[in-house]
Amino acid sequence: xxxxxxxxxxxxxxxxxxxxxxxxxxxxxxxxxxxxxxxxxxxxxxxxxxxxxxxxxxxxxxxxxxxxxxxxxxxxxxxxxxxxxxxxxxxxxxxxxxxxxxxxxxxxxxxxxxxxxxxxxxxxxxxxxxxxxxxxxxxxxxxxxxxxxxxxxxxxxxxxxxxxxxxxxxxxxxxxxxxxxxxxxxxxxxxxx
Numbered sequence: 001x002x003x004x005x006x007x008x009x010x011x012x013x014x015x016x017x018x019x020x021x022x023x024x025x026x027x028x029x030x031x032x033x034x035x036x037x038x039x040x041x042x043x044x045x046x047x048x049x050x051x052x053x054x055x056x057x058x059x060x061x062x063x064x065x066x067x068x069x070x071x072x073x074x075x076x077x078x079x080x081x082x083x084x085x086x087x088x089x090x091x092x093x094x095x096x097x098x099x100x101x102x103x104x105x106x107x108x109x110x111x112x113x114x115x116x117x118x119x120x121x122x123x124x125x126x127x128x129x130x131x132x133x134x135x136x137x138x139x140x141x142x143x144x145x146x147x148x149x150x151x152x153x154x155x156x157x158x159x160x161x162x163x164x165x166x167x168x169x170x171x172x173x174x175x176x177x178x179x180x181x182x183x184x185x186x187x188x189x190x191x192x193x
Contacts, residue, residue, distance in 0.1 A: 022052035031056075031113055032137040035130040039145035048126070054078065055116035057086040060132065063108045066094045068129070078116060082125065085156070086114040089127045089146060098131070108133055123150040
């Protein structure tokens with residue numbers, strides 16, 4: 001009778017060892033989870049917290065207007081296999097609303113995080129951006145992370161999310177300063193009517 005119980009305990013113990021070895025989103029401390037949480041649904045976020053991450057790529061670029069330029073991969077896993085796609089996703093990203101009264105020429109360092117997951121249909125990639133500056137994680141990000149799946153036939157299929165800057169970007173607000181500028185613009189526009 002003790003043998004089946006011993007086997008069950010042994011299987012549970014071995015399973016916990018493998019589960020502990022799997023790296024998840026919570027194990028990667030450099031990822032701004034607050035930004036990601038605002039970019040995907042709460043249910044999807046909860047599933048990502050426990051899903052094993054196969055690889056992580058980080059691309060740095062400079063925001064010029066609403067586009068990210070001067071891109072460079074600064075962290076790459078999986079032997080650079082998805083670096084070209086990460087660079088393309090970064091160059092396609094749009095970020096609007098990063099301005100304030102003290103920053104007339106909006107330019108800042110941007111990080112685009114690309115997370116790679118193995119799923120039943122193939123490979124899934126999730127990408128989202130954040131500003132790489134003091135307080136960058138605390139800005140108010142509005143938009144949707146990009147999600148693509150590499151099917152077994154070798155084609156990437158983008159999963160459409162809610163519309164936000166053509167599904168490829170974010171709008172950012174930086175506290176009261178942006179709200180003040182927005183209210184001033186709205187007041188001027190209403191006076192023109």
